[in-house]
Each structure stands twice: as C-alpha cells, then as structure tokens.
Amino acid sequence: MTCLEFERDLPECVEGVPSPEQQAHLNSCPACSGLLLDLNSIASQAKMLSAAEEPSAAVWNAIEERLRSEGLIRRSEPVYLPVEAKPSFMQRWRAAWLVPVAAALAVVAVVKLYHPTRLNNDDAKQVQQPITSTAPVKNASAKRKPALSHEDQQWLSTVAARPPAQLAKFRSDLDQANAFIEDAQESLQQDPNDVYMQQMLMNAYEQKQMLYELVVDDSSH
Amino acid sequence: MTDARKQQGEKLTEAEAIERAKQGDAAAFKVLYDLHKRRVYSLCLRMTQNTASAEDLTQEAFLQLFRKIGTFRGESAFSTWLHRMSVNVVLMQLRKKNLPIVPIDDTLEGDEEGTIKKEPGAPDERLAGSIDRLRLQRAVDELPPGYRTIFVLHDVEGYEHNEIAEMVGCSIGNSKSQLHKARLKLRELLRVDRAEKARK
Numbered sequence: 001m002t003c004l005e006f007e008r009d010l011p012e013c014v015e016g017v018p019s020p021e022q023q024a025h026l027n028s029c030p031a032c033s034g035l036l037l038d039l040n041s042i043a044s045q046a047k048m049l050s051a052a053e054e055p056s057a058a059v060w061n062a063i064e065e066r067l068r069s070e071g072l073i074r075r076s077e078p079v080y081l082p083v084e085a086k087p088s089f090m091q092r093w094r095a096a097w098l099v100p101v102a103a104a105l106a107v108v109a110v111v112k113l114y115h116p117t118r119l120n121n122d123d124a125k126q127v128q129q130p131i132t133s134t135a136p137v138k139n140a141s142a143k144r145k146p147a148l149s150h151e152d153q154q155w156l157s158t159v160a161a162r163p164p165a166q167l168a169k170f171r172s173d174l175d176q177a178n179a180f181i182e183d184a185q186e187s188l189q190q191d192p193n194d195v196y197m198q199q200m201l202m203n204a205y206e207q208k209q210m211l212y213e214l215v216v217d218d219s220s221h
Numbered sequence: 222m223t224d225a226r227k228q229q230g231e232k233l234t235e236a237e238a239i240e241r242a243k244q245g246d247a248a249a250f251k252v253l254y255d256l257h258k259r260r261v262y263s264l265c266l267r268m269t270q271n272t273a274s275a276e277d278l279t280q281e282a283f284l285q286l287f288r289k290i291g292t293f294r295g296e297s298a299f300s301t302w303l304h305r306m307s308v309n310v311v312l313m314q315l316r317k318k319n320l321p322i323v324p325i326d327d328t329l330e331g332d333e334e335g336t337i338k339k340e341p342g343a344p345d346e347r348l349a350g351s352i353d354r355l356r357l358q359r360a361v362d363e364l365p366p367g368y369r370t371i372f373v374l375h376d377v378e379g380y381e382h383n384e385i386a387e388m389v390g391c392s393i394g395n396s397k398s399q400l401h402k403a404r405l406k407l408r409e410l411l412r413v414d415r416a417e418k419a420r421k
Binding site (some may be wrong): 045070 | 244245246247251254258259260262263267275276279280283284287288298301309352353354357358359372373376377378379385397398399401404407408411414
C-alpha cells in the first residue's frame with residue numbers, strides 16, 4: 001500500500017480500526033502513522049470545546065422579559081436550585097489525580113533546572129528523584145485497566161525507549177486517566193443532563209492532555 | 222407536589238422543572254436555562270465566532286424552546302430536543318446571511334497530490350500531546366465556515382454524519398469529506414502555530 005492509497009482510506013481509519021493492510025503500512029511509514037495520530041488527537045480533543053463558555057447575564061434577563069411579555073410566565077415561585085451531581089468520589093478522583101501529575105511536573109522542573117541537557121539513560125539513573133504516585137487509590141475503578149485506544153498505543157510507542165521505571169509510571173498514569181474518563185462517561189450515560197459530570201469529563205480529558213504534554217515537553221529538549 | 226417543596230433553595234430535577242415551566246413557573250424556566258446555557262452558547266459561539274451573535278442566537282433558541290415546552294412529551298431527552306433546536310436556529314441564521322454552511326459537491330475524490338509531503342531529512346513532528354483547548358479553539362475559529370460547521374457538529378457536539386446531512390442539507394459523503402478536510406486543515410494550523418511559538 002502506498003501513502004496515497006492509505007490517504008484515500010484515511011477518513012475511515014480515523015477513530016476506527018485500521019485494516020491489516022493499513023496497519024502494515026502504518027508500521028512502516030512514520031509520516032502516515034504521525035498523520036493518523038494527529039487526526040485522532042484532534043478528533044478526541046475537540047470534545048473539550050463543548051460547553052466551554054457561558055453567556056452573559058443579559059441573555060437570561062432578555063429571555064425572562066420576553067417570556068413575561070408573551071404571557072408564558074404566569075407565576076413567580078421561590079428560587080429552586082438544580083439537583084447537583086452527588087458523587088463526591090469524582091471530587092476525590094480529581095484531587096487524587098492532581099497529586100501525581102503535580103509530583104511529575106515538579107520532578108521535570110528539577111531535572112531541567114539541574115540537568116538542562118536531554119536526559120539519557122545514564123543521567124536518568126543519577127537523578128535520585130523517583131517518580132512515585134502519592135495518591136492513594138480511592139476508587140475501585142482505579143484498579144482496573146481500561147483498554148488502550150489506538151491513539152494511546154501509538155503514544156506509548158513514542159516513549160518506548162524511556163527507562164522502564166519511567167515507562168511504567170507513564171502507563172500507570174495513563175491507565176488512571178482513562179479510568180477517570182470511563183467513570184465520567186458511565187455516569188453521563190445514566191444522566192446525560194448532569195452538568196457537573198460533563199465538567200468532570202472535560203477535566204478528565206484535560207488531565208490526560210497534561211500527561212501527553214508532560215512527556216512531549218520532556219522529549220523535545 | 223406538597224407545600225413542603227415550595228421552599229427557598231429547594232432542589233429541582235429537570236423533569237420537575239419542565240412540568241413547572243409548562244405551568245408558567247418563572248423559576249423553573251431559570252433552572253432549565255442554567256442547566257443547558259453553556260452547551261447552547263458554546264455551540265452558537267463556535268458556529269458564528271461572534272459573542273454578540275452567539276448571545277442573540279442563544280436567546281432565540283431558548284425562547285423557541287420555552288414557547289414549545291407545552292408540547293414536550295418526554296419521548297426524547299430534553300437536552301437532545303434543545304440542542305437540535307439550537308443547531309437549527311444557528312443554521313437558519315447562517316443561511317439568512319448567505320454564509321456558506323457546506324461547500325457544494327465536495328467529495329473525497331479529487332485530491333491526487335496527497336497530504337503527506339515527504340521532505341527528506343525533515344523530522345515528523347507529531348501534534349499528539351501538544352494540543353490544548355485554547356490553541357484548538359483558535360484553530361477552529363480560523364477554519365473556513367463550511368469546514369467549521371461540520372467539525373463543530375461532528376467532533377465537538379457529537380452528531381453523526383446522517384444527522385448532519387439532514388440538518389445542513391448535504392449528502393453523507395459530503396459531510397464526511399468536509400470533516401476530513403477540516404481535520405487536515407486544523408492539523409496544518411496547529412503545526413504552524415506550534416512552529417511560530419517555538420521560534421519566539
């Protein structure tokens with residue numbers, strides 16, 4: 001399969017499963033592999049843009065005024081609050097997730113400060129800053145490993161040359177991020193109107209994004 | 222409903238708010254508005270790229286919803302009903318302004334050169350891991366209107382191609398083609414943006 005042939009089938013490949021012939025081409029062509037990875041990233045990150053902004057208060061004022069003038073508002077009742085999502089375990093998830101990411105960021109900052117050149121394996125051994133997660137597992141879903149997407153697998157292949165301990169940490173953080181996303185998605189399946197859970201899902205995608213950026217920033221220096 | 226429920230700060234579910242709104246309850250309308258305003262407004266803003274227009278369209282979408290709320294029977298999710306109405310409001314506005322929604326007869330076949338231009342020795346810099354929301358938002362804003370509409374409806378808002386085709390009045394093939402080209406264009410914009418940042 002040539003690159004041109006692969007590109008013709010590319011739209012079906014994005015967010016889908018490549019055929020054996022396509023996969024064989026991907027395995028041998030970094031350009032096509034990179035293109036597919038980028039398009040998958042764009043498609044998945046687009047979800048972050050949904051429900052990201054809020055209109056000004058003037059919008060509701062105008063709506064209410066029109067509703068009254070049209071006679072659709074006939075009663076004034078005490079203020080009600082929308083039922084909020086209860087699961088505090090999601091709040092614990094968020095806080096728990098920030099700890100290992102913050103720790104990893106601190107390690108990278110220290111390494112860059114004292115070892116500005118790109119780390120090789122020998123340098124990595126000298127850095128006595130083990131990257132360990134300090135966040136206790138507070139949710140059963142953290143123990144299971146969600147299946148890795150094609151994009152995750154390709155991302156992991158880009159860091160395959162890292163030291164084993166670092167690679168294991170990346171994999172662990174990635175599994176945690178995917179489990180977080182899966183939990184939020186499950187909650188939204190039960191109640192798609194849950195605004196709080198929608199925000200949690202956005203946070204989950206952002207936190208996975210932070211993990212990608214952390215690795216890419218480190219490898220680009 | 223008991224009198225005990227008519228208390229300040231009482232929590233109201235969406236279903237309860239819908240029923241009360243049908244009876245003209247002002248606060249119930251506000252609950253429904255607060256639950257869905259972000260998604261509706263974000264959709265309008267993505268499609269129009271103008272905050273004033275987006276606010277006008279948000280207002281119009283909710284007004285249409287509230288005028289018709291008496292007919293809502295719960296056969297589909299309320300959010301789906303509202304969202305579809307919002308999309309129609311936006312598309313109608315774009316048509317009134319004669320802005321292109323989707324280019325005509327644009328299909329996948331035709332580009333024989335291909336996207337991948339191989340430069341000997343040039344590193345293949347991947348975007349994966351370097352896309353943040355602000356950069357992606359800026360890139361989406363730079364898309365041609367036709368590409369932007371399809372991208373927003375499919376990748377941001379989650380509509381399927383058959384739904385998009387019905388809403389915007391194009392073929393499914395056209396929708397797929399525009400989406401693919403939108404993603405390719407976004408990739409190009411994001412790479413340029415990253416290169417410019419690296420130079421600074």
